[in-house]
Amino acid sequence: MINITLPDGSVRQCTPETTAMEIARQISEGLARNVLAALVNDEIWDSFRPLKKDCSLKLLTWDDKEGKYAFWHSSAHLMAEALEALYPGIKFGIGPPIENGFYYDVDFGGKPFTADQLEAVENKMKELTSADNTYSRREVSKKEAIEYFTQKGDQYKLELIEGLEDGQITFYHQGNFTDLCKGPHIPSTGKIKAVKLLNIAGAYWRGDEKNKQLTRIYGITFPKAKELSEYLFMLEEAKKRDHRKLGKELELFMFSDKVGQGLPIWLPRGTMIRERLERYMRKEQTERGYVQVVTPHIGKKDLYVTSGHYEKYGKDSFKPIHTPEEGEEFFLKPMNCPHHCEIYGNKPRSYKELPLRIAEFGTVYRYEQSGELNGLTRVRGFTQDDAHIFCTDDQIKEEFKSVIDLVMEVFIKLGFENYTAQISLRDKTNREKYIGSDSNWDKAEKAISEAALEKGLKTITEYGEAAFYGPKLDFMVKDAIGRSWQLGTIQVDYNLPERFELEYITSENTKARPVMIHRAPFGSLERFIGVLIEHCNGNFPLWLTPDQVAILPISEKYEEFAKNILNYLEKYDIRGLIDNRNEKIGRKIRDAEMKKIPIMLIIGEQEQENNELSVREHRTGDIGKMKPEMFVEYFKNKLI
RNA sequence: GCCGUUGUAGCUCAGUGGUAGAGCACUUCCUUGGUAAGGAAGAGGUCGAGAGUUCAAUUCUCUUCAACGGCUCCA
Known part of the structure; x- marks a missing residue:
């Protein structure tokens, strides 16, 4: 006889030939019908396999992964x-x-x-x-x-x-x-x-x-x-919330064969979203001590020879741009960091300046394989909410933690609750493919893991997923069809400061090499917006949505009043449009609903006479009349 | 990049070896309407691009471009 321990702690005695299925049957016929497999000790077994020895047993059904x-x-x-x-x-x-x-x-x-x-x-x-x-x-x-x-x-x-x-x-x-x-x-x-x-x-x-x-x-x-x-x-x-479909329907962005594959073109409504996101990020960063810079979209070959990108990716990127000058070659920038390294190196730096946080909404170009392109989530030209933090060894962990805070702040603000953080470290066996010394790598890997732990992030650690220049922490979010996308990223880099020979003067008046942290909370604005569209099904948060209010006059007679209302709202930074088409109100409401405009203001004779607005919310319906002042109040409350 | 599927009006899609059709959108007119589609008329297409077969190609063949589904890759 053998002893079988069930999850509730009870023990059953049976012959060694007994199977999990037979035990299930002893418990109940209904359970037996649902049993698909069994967890025997820590292994997953067939329910029809004799248990043979003493073991713990959990019956697995459709409810178990x-x-x-x-x-x-x-x-x-x-x-x-x-x-x-x-x-x-x-x-x-x-x-x-x-x-x-x-x-x-x-x-x-x-x-x-x-x-x-x-x-x-x-x-x-x-x-x-x-x-x-x-x-x-x-x-x-x-x-x-x-x-x-x-x-x-x-x-x-x-x-x-x-x-x-x-x-x-x-x-x-x-x-x-x-x-x-x-x-x-x-x-x-x-x-x-x-x-x-x-x-x-x-x-x-x-x-x-x-x-x-x-x-x-x-x-x-x-x-x-x-x-x-x-x-x-x-x-x-x-499929209905696929960002490619919604992007077309809501006129956020487009692609053109003539412009080229994987090169998104932002339409006015999409641009409004982008700009609001940028404005938001800029504000958050300013509060956190970042400085904003602007750098060109191209850089000389030399820059990328120095950074090491040329050697590693030169062949697989966009072909160089040649000039009338013999032998002169420029590359579209695939990253902003080499430019930022030049900014750092522009003058002697003191330890008092560190951490130096240089931020840029930098547009970069990478020649992704054609089969890999996908809507906004995988493109050849995109804008990163990039920044490079130059700091000392001792500052890494604190800086890292502060970036984790920023990323989480962004995710909360935009309603991403289901994200995972992936710590990407070196391949344990093959260390050939990485640039930089072992001791530096060890230090960086430790700093990341500790920062993530101290911030209470739910993480998974992947070996071999690190970038060639350093370990990283990536934030992954799932899209509507369950595909996982990397959004925010934080990466330690000991390599570029070395290649660019960056230095600072220490308090002892000696020279030392700074460490660089690459970070982008959104990752790329393109991908972020793509995932965001699917996440909220095109119903953007009120502060972000292109048109916040649609003013719908009952007939042409109230157009003047509609204009006055719009002017009034604009004074309070409320963006709106007037639907003055020659259509019935039902039609205007339907179209505004389809365009996913959050708030509709219906105005006709009654409203004009009493200086009121009939407020209707997207997907909710009529919520009653308000004075314009009251509506502004109501709107501001909704913004939070 | 590789394999497969697809490409017809602004959008969604029918259709055919004898040079094209619907619904919605658009324009004009009628209607001035109270919470998810008012009515009528009109305009709109090198049938993704190039080549070949054929008396004749949007339709068949090849090439090419792009999108989609994966694979591989990803600073």
Whole structure:
């Protein structure tokens, strides 16, 4: 007999052949129906695997992340079985569960596979779910595994097996399909009640572009049909708040083939948002002791040779700009820091000047690969709310903490609650690719980690994600469709001050090298606004929105009154427009609602006579009449 | 950059080997209307660009540009 400890602390005795599923059944039939996998000690197991030894056991259902993963992993196998039934002879790469669903990489052997074939696969999968085939696990020797896939002719699986140790290899089987897999899997295919294959895309084998490109098929499944329809509805909703779509509808920005790929053009309404963000940031920075500068959009090749960017990125960036002068080359600036280093080096600096915080809304240009461009979130020309803090070693941590404060202030102001901070450190094994000394790196990495800890940030640490010149702390936010984007960033740099030979005079009248911190709370204004659009679904905070108020006269007769009101509001810094089209009020309201204007002021005979405004709020409706003075008061209160 | 899909009016999209259509938006006129679409008429397209096949190409083929979905990359 063995002892099984359940999460509530109770212990059950049973035979070593007992499975998690049997225990579930002992507890209740309902639970047994919902069990997808089991957490045995700290490993995730199949619910149908004999427990063998004393252990702790947690039953996993759809409500557990691990339960979902087992479910989707099994769904990937199910899709593979369906594909193999429909297209015999195809080869399989990997087929893991992902955050929302699963995929499988398939080699169709040169035959095309297009999206309109997905439905047939989906139908086959549904057929296989109604067969309710059980999943089973089998430990196999490496030899046996190799034999099986050699006979099947699947070179990808063979390659995977090569990397595995004998004795650790398992096969999973359901229906007519056997796969190399470490599991775990759900009990049977019948649990999968709803199937949707979403899209197909190319993916390199093992993520290496030198390898063959396989067809990746993405899908999602659910234990209830209703959950699928809810998910699909959610996807539709997410599409509606896509910043590319809203940006077009609300006339915030555009792209032009003639101007070029990845080069956003800001329309008047979008520019208003940008400028308000800039103004806000400038104010915050001034309060924190930053000084503002302006530098040119180009710089001589020499500048980037000195900074090291030329060597590292010269080949992959925009081609140099040549002048009539023989041999003279300029580059579009990919970063502002070299320019700022020149500002620092403009005169001798004293320790009394440090920390010196140089800020600029600097527009930079980077030649991103064409396939990587995406709306405002990935562009070739963008403006950073950049600043470089030159300070002493001892000041790093304090400066770092103050920047973390600033970033959090910005996120709170704009309603981003769901962000994570990522600490990016060096690759533990390969240190070749980094510039700078080991001791400097160690110091910087320590300062970042401590600052983040002391500020109580929720962080994850990633090794190998550091920039080539220093470790960094990035703030990541998710967009409407769940994609994660980096916004704010703080980076320590021991490298550039050295390359530019920057110095300051210490209190002992000796020379010392400052440390540089790059930081950008928004990151890029483009990306920030892109994510912000999706975050608030185009309903910007009142202080930021392009048009705060729409004045809607009932008819042409009240146009004069409307103008007076607008003039009055402008005196109080309230931005508005008058809709004086020859349309009925219902129509004007509808259009203002569609344009997501936060406040509508409806004025007609009654309002004109009593010098009043009928106030209507976006998405809320009529909230009654007010005197203009009262409205200003009301508006100011809403701003906070 | 690579693979796949797409490209027709300002927007969203039908459609065809015989040089194009809808809804909305736009313009004009009628209507002067009270909280999410008043009515009528009109204008608007080198069918992404270039080349080829054909008597004839927006439609078929190739090239190219761009967008989208991924992969790879990212100072």
